[in-house]
Amino acid sequence: MRTVAAVDLGASSGRVVRGVVDDGAVHIEEVHRFPNGPVHLRGTLHWDVPGLYREVLTGLKLAGELDSIGIDSWAVDYGLLDAGGRLLGNPVHYRDSRTDGSTPRDGLYEINGLQFQPFNTMFQLMAEPLLPQASQLLLIPDLLSYWLTGERGAEYTNATTTGLIDVRTGQWSPELTRDLPAGLLPDLRHPGDSAGTYNGVPVTAVGSHDTASAVVAVPAETDRFAYISCGTWSLVGVELSKPVLSPESKAANFTNEGGVDGTIRYLRNVMGLWLLQECLRCWDAELEPLLREARQAEGSVFDPNDPVFLPPGDMPARIQQACGRVMTRAEVVRSVLDSLALAHRDAVNDAQRLSGKEVEVVHIVGGGSHNELLCQLTADACGLPVVAGPAEATALGNVLVQARAVGAAHGTLADLRKLVRESQPLRRYLPRATTSRYA
Ligand code: ADP
Ligand code: LRH
Numbered sequence: 001m002r003t004v005a006a007v008d009l010g011a012s013s014g015r016v017v018r019g020v021v022d023d024g025a026v027h028i029e030e031v032h033r034f035p036n037g038p039v040h041l042r043g044t045l046h047w048d049v050p051g052l053y054r055e056v057l058t059g060l061k062l063a064g065e066l067d068s069i070g071i072d073s074w075a076v077d078y079g080l081l082d083a084g085g086r087l088l089g090n091p092v093h094y095r096d097s098r099t100d101g102s103t104p105r106d107g108l109y110e111i112n113g114l115q116f117q118p119f120n121t122m123f124q125l126m127a128e129p130l131l132p133q134a135s136q137l138l139l140i141p142d143l144l145s146y147w148l149t150g151e152r153g154a155e156y157t158n159a160t161t162t163g164l165i166d167v168r169t170g171q172w173s174p175e176l177t178r179d180l181p182a183g184l185l186p187d188l189r190h191p192g193d194s195a196g197t198y199n200g201v202p203v204t205a206v207g208s209h210d211t212a213s214a215v216v217a218v219p220a221e222t223d224r225f226a227y228i229s230c231g232t233w234s235l236v237g238v239e240l241s242k243p244v245l246s247p248e249s250k251a252a253n254f255t256n257e258g259g260v261d262g263t264i265r266y267l268r269n270v271m272g273l274w275l276l277q278e279c280l281r282c283w284d285a286e287l288e289p290l291l292r293e294a295r296q297a298e299g300s301v302f303d304p305n306d307p308v309f310l311p312p313g314d315m316p317a318r319i320q321q322a323c324g325r326v327m328t329r330a331e332v333v334r335s336v337l338d339s340l341a342l343a344h345r346d347a348v349n350d351a352q353r354l355s356g357k358e359v360e361v362v363h364i365v366g367g368g369s370h371n372e373l374l375c376q377l378t379a380d381a382c383g384l385p386v387v388a389g390p391a392e393a394t395a396l397g398n399v400l401v402q403a404r405a406v407g408a409a410h411g412t413l414a415d416l417r418k419l420v421r422e423s424q425p426l427r428r429y430l431p432r433a434t435t436s437r438y439a
Helices: 049-063 121-126 140-149 156-162 210-216 247-251 274-283 287-294 315-323 329-355 372-382 393-405 413-423
Strands: 002-009 013-022 025-035 039-041 044-046 068-073 078-081 136-139 194-198 201-204 225-230 234-240 255-258 264-270 361-365 386-388 427-429
Touching (some): 002 210, 025 049, 025 413, 068 393, 210 264, 234 329, 361 372, 372 386, 372 427
Antiparallel strands (some): 013 025, 039 044, 225 234
16 A cells, blocks of 8 residues: 655646555545636736645645655646756746737647647747746746756656647657757656655656646546546547647647657647636636526527637626627526537547547546536537546546556556546436537
């Protein structure tokens, strides 16, 4: 038996989870949770990264005796270090407007396989005023890991979200990194590798991109599954052994991100529950009563992936504008859920069509798996059974990759997923007869 700590920093909250694993079971317990989100500092959107680090230290203290620590977070964002290893400026949030106006570049997809997102690290670096002073770039989980251990590296799954990795070689692309200062990008490390020690406890590289860890803990029984990692974003796709780099895939804005054990996470970013998070913030309201009201409310359908929804702001107004009518709060919430369900369906169908992989079940993991209405609407829209849970898939995937590295779990992703299936409560939603909305 081994006890490990998973530090999981989502865009809306962070947590430190203690995981206890032996050959037959995984048990997790949340020891510390704290809010996360954008902070406006005189015109620039930041993360409070030093504050997050303080919460991580608090959580690790509460976690007790440990055999290993692993860190994951949202993707693409980074801190820059000067030659003495000091942080240059507080990291900027990917929703900041500095990348407005980024456009897809010819020839990129064929190398990095990444969907165009204006906030991918490579576009942030083009708008980075601190670059000339920087001696090294560390992605957020690697930055926290460095502060804990003094050791630097670039964990591979998260590195693939920078746009600077060649998806065909799995290495930093000489072509795409040509204009960056020499030595800016650290050597790659892979899930399971050692990342140093903290107070004598090994720190282990995990799938440090939160979505990579979430996919590890999808409790699939066969390989014929699609997943929706549903939190601030809905990451919707399938697991593949090779990237899909066709022109059709590029046009459909599907990404080939690196997964644990050499897999490819072939997926599309759907705007996700960010839409609701921002509505609740504007209304200063609680989610659960609104979700109850939304069951009976009449929704309208809009395109949740319209870039107008990316920055923080008056989300209810933007949604009503997109729907072309004035709505009650419950109608706004229902419109978000109906529209996300349809966007989930489109992504599941496109993933199958573009990759040739057929699926028989859709797994919803992450905080959104608690949202019963969204799970049911997604099953209805997809015409497929939905298995919901675990809500803490990311922390579980983080725990399991560490457990395997320290010898408490064994085998392939399928073996790790069996542990999740056998130890976590899951809920099944069957598709109901479709309504005209889903025609
Ligand atoms: P992230 O990792 O991006 O911060 P999470 O996976 O933690 O996101 O999911 C957060 C979202 O999950 C919330 O914004 C909320 O919409 C949803 N959620 C969490 N708990 C519940 C609940 N009990 N009922 C319905 N939705 C929930
Ligand atoms: C989800 C996530 C997603 C990225 C986005 C920036 O938290 O890591 O996979 O595209 O944040």
